[in-house]
Amino acid sequence: MAKQPKTAMTRALQRRENIAGYLFMLPSLIFFLGFVVFPMFACVLISLTDANMISEGMLGNFVGLDNFIKLFQDKEFLEALKNTFIIVVVSVPTVCAFSLWVGSAIYKLKGPVLSAFRCIFYLPVVTGSVAVTVVWQWMYNNYYGIFNQVLGPKGLGLIQGRINWLGDERFALWCIILILFTTSVGQPIVLYVSALGNVDQTLVEAAQVDGATDFQVFWKVKWAQMMPTTLYILVITTINSFQCFALIQLLTKGGAGTNTVMYHIYYTAFKLTERAGHFGYANAMGVVLAIFIGILSAVQFKLAKEK
Template identity: 35%
Template sequence: MTRTDTRVGPATARPTLGRRRPYWTGRRRDQLTGYLFIAPQLVGSAVFVILPLALVVWYSLHEWNVLAGTFTFVGADNYATLADDPNLGSVLRATGLFSVGLVVLNLALALLLAVLLNQKLRGTTLFRTLFFSPVVVSLVAWTIVWGFLLQDNGGINGLLDTIGVAGPNWLRGEGTAMFSVVVVQVFKNVGLNMVLFLAALQAVPGELYEAAEVDGASRMRQFWRITVPLISPTILLTSIITVVGSLQVFAQIAVLTQGGPGTSTTVLVYYLYQQAFQFHHFGYGATLSIVLFGIVLALTVLQWQLRKRWVFHES
């Protein structure tokens, strides 16, 4: 009778029973490291974004009189006041005019400057510096200087007088106040979008233009068929930044026009400031800030959803 070998080899070794798998595996240590890296950002977002938003919603349900020291729950009364506010329509109209004017002029001028400065010409570095320098200038200082220039007897009208043209009172006219504020803001921030567009233009492969020239495409056709599609992600980025920034304008209005004449330049942020800090209606001011947040959120989501229709490589 042949003896059968019952020894167990390494490949068929039985697992050790009663032995637990260690908790701190390599995967869990990597996850903990990742969470620790993003913890400062999460804490900052919770403290400076989520908590203030929650407090604003809470304040909108109360009437807070700082002078009298009262904090009274009023429920939806502030929202009812919002619906009956006779000034809200003109405020939203002024906000829309400012935002549309700023976004259109800023993006168009920034793209035009970027295309011109992308040419291989002498002195382009100097002009890039000149156009970008207003971005790093203090906003209040920039606005104060333009306030002097746009006065009835300021520098702009002084230049117009030299050619025999009588300039208007730019900041006090119904038809010129909003235009003046928009132009001041465009000149302040156009350099930032110009630099972003310039970086995008320099990333477009030159071989595409060479192939288009061989096919007989004109410069304008090359711009619309090659340049615009390839820089469309940058156009999306700059449009979102510019739209959000246009809805948050405050210092320019406060320094230049104080919302006047009438309410023609009273944008939503400045109206919010008036209600909360001038008239001490903090509950109603919180309600207006929720309206502002809703508008910014809706426009940002709309732009993000529309990107699939016109942004290159987004489908």
């Protein structure tokens, strides 16, 4: 069929369509530019200054890379960085592995049973994080929490006396990781169920006909086809783990060995206002965190691409 020449009329229509499209985009674009792009650039800029929120205006004096040099000599920041990495290193693989395991166990289920499982695992995701945290706080409570009651002498008798779950350095960070885990697995499970359901069955059957074992079918056929989903889950879980803040703020305020970079940024920027240049310093932490997330995401992308 011959290609129709573009008339002035169709061009005008196209222009109108474009304008309408841009208008639809406008609200999101305003937010994106105002609350994502601008703060990103401002953060980098301010990290090179000794800005202090008390001082007039947003920018202080230019101090070059001083804030970054100071950061890596700051034992509080290094401790926070270590804790953040522990959270990432523990929670990302466990979330991925657990959700893949649950996903592969339930994706063949049909109808209401599948919906019920999806609902159960997704519930912590849609429940408000503050509400979830308050419930966990009660469960972990040193004096009347359910964990101490169940595990203590009056329950299973697994522990003597009480464990101060959120006040003891040996347990607090792991308690945070456990909550993070329960609130993070919902979405990956739903995604894996969907990805497993979309695996090309002809390839699976062909592999089975060729005598492949269940493991080989999974590893060589299904896993390869689920790689984009896995990559997405890895990146999202990594970012969420790096940005763990609300749990720390609500449960421990960074104490008992649970200080993370995100909490430390908030604390430095808004609590230590008497410290000179605290705002520039907090922004430098933000830049370092962004660099780490960027590097890790790039590595994940590269590995997934090679796979």
